[in-house]
Amino acid sequence: MEDFRRFAVALSAAAFFGVASIVFVGVWVSHYREGVAWDGGPGEFNWHPVLVVSGFIFLQGLAIVVYRIPWTWRFNKLTMKFVHAGLHLLAFIFAVIAMAAVFDFHNAAGIPNMYSLHSWLGLVALTLFCLQLVLGVGIYLIPVTPAFWRAAFMPLHVYSGLLLFGSVIAVALMGITEKLIFGLGNPKYKDSPPEATFVNVLGVLLVVFGALIVWIATRPAWKRPSDQVQHTLHTEGGGVEESKVGPVLSELSDGADAEPWGDVRRRSGKLDDQDN
């Protein structure tokens, strides 16, 4: 119960900082900047930070921790895999539109594309995110992939997911830096006008959101409990075959793996890996 309270606090804090980031980016483009439009002008550029923060960062963060939310444990694993993949797909679509907006804006304004470290790392992150999505669907949602492959690939899937999430936030911080330098003329960024301070705070919010999501995603005690987990595979005939995997064996005896939530959780590396 104590641990559930901690989880609830961490998740609420993540939700707070995530929503605050979206509010801040909204106020930034609408109050300090030109609002949004799709006309090749600054309003089109403004879609870029709005969609990155709300989609590529917030939705991705939600997708990462969605398995951990106890409310979702009533649904079988396949359903939650679709939610996990669906949220990532949505995040990807937001990110693609965000990129299109900035390319369009650059082309209309005669600004070169892809010269900055921000653009290099942003495009690499988007490409690897797409690869991660395709591989994730291929390995965990396509019924033909052997269970051994699924387990073997899981550490890389989890690592890549968190690395990409962190990288996208880092790239966003570089983007904020670029925009404040290029966008602020008189007073300049170094004169700390209200917009500069406000958007710096947005950067801090994004970092705290990211830190909380990674914390939640890496606490073993907050994993979806094993007795609710179902490894669900579509059969070749298109039906659904569900095979419950029971709790595993080795509850270690020294108390270090005590289960404060009262659930019997899976402890083997192989099965833990499949529960991410």
Next chain:
Amino acid sequence: MEDFRRFAVALSAAAFFGVASIVFVGVWVSHYREGVAWDGGPGEFNWHPVLVVSGFIFLQGLAIVVYRIPWTWRFNKLTMKFVHAGLHLLAFIFAVIAMAAVFDFHNAAGIPNMYSLHSWLGLVALTLFCLQLVLGVGIYLIPVTPAFWRAAFMPLHVYSGLLLFGSVIAVALMGITEKLIFGLGNPKYKDSPPEATFVNVLGVLLVVFGALIVWIATRPAWKRPSDQVQHTLHTEGGGVEESKVGPVLSELSDGADAEPWGDVRRRSGKLDDQDN
């Protein structure tokens, strides 16, 4: 043996990208910029990227993975704790001098301090790094701290360490972005002169180095094996008391936790946590 080869490849790759980053930052400031000096001029600013890359990033990365290097397993745990803490202390000293250099340069040139998101997050990272160092020494090197506290604090210690490491790289990428925008006049950053491309590559090298360090640090199979681990505490009288902690019990039976290196490793969360 196969797993050792993988570890060796990952560590060699990390060393390659880390050393390449140091070479790149050296070439940047000596070939494209004004070299280094301590005179309040641009040469003093140049110490900032040099010390951040070589100290706050490279040495910190090395400090993080030093327990994992099999060659160090011949030394007892207390020795390795001192190496771990010593490398972090060295990284901290490099970082403090790096900050002093940039404050000095700003003050001499009449440029405001602490206005940018880069400076905000950099100072927060340095402060938290100092806190992490003090807490780490207080909890893991001061003999009076109870073993329970050490174990309880370990997940936070590991998480904070990796978060700070990633954040420092993110802050460095923002710094690169700032410096290329402010430092390149004619041709500008957007015109992609050789310096811009060269320093963008430095940014990519830093990201790859960081990704490899985090990968190495988060593979459970690459942990220091338990039978070589000694929980060594100074006694109150100033002597040294060493208590070997034997291998733990639960080698899980499903093969997922097979030990390809032939070592018996500790599997309980509590003891694993102490082995980071």
